Amino acid sequence: MRDCPRCGSSQIEEGYQLDKGYGETHLGGFIRGKPDKRWYGYKFAKEDRIPITQYRCKRCGFLESYAK
Ligand SMILES: [Zn+2]
Known part of the structure; x- marks a missing residue:
């Protein structure tokens, strides 16, 4: 993982987005x-x-978001 393109910090953490539907949640998607x-x-x-x-x-x- 590279450094932050904005401030140059190397403290980057990985995560994901949740989509909420009717009574269910799923991973955000492209x-x-x-x-x-x-x-x-x-x-x-x-x-x-x-x-x-x-x-x-x-x-x-x-x-930063990646759809892979
Ligand atoms: Zn930063």
């Missing part, structure tokens, strides 16, 4: 393409969803 809103929520193909990992600088709070 969805390919444009949002497709339906009456029940957003429609997308499973293979178009990529989990997001985030890195946070403990010193300045800078967040």
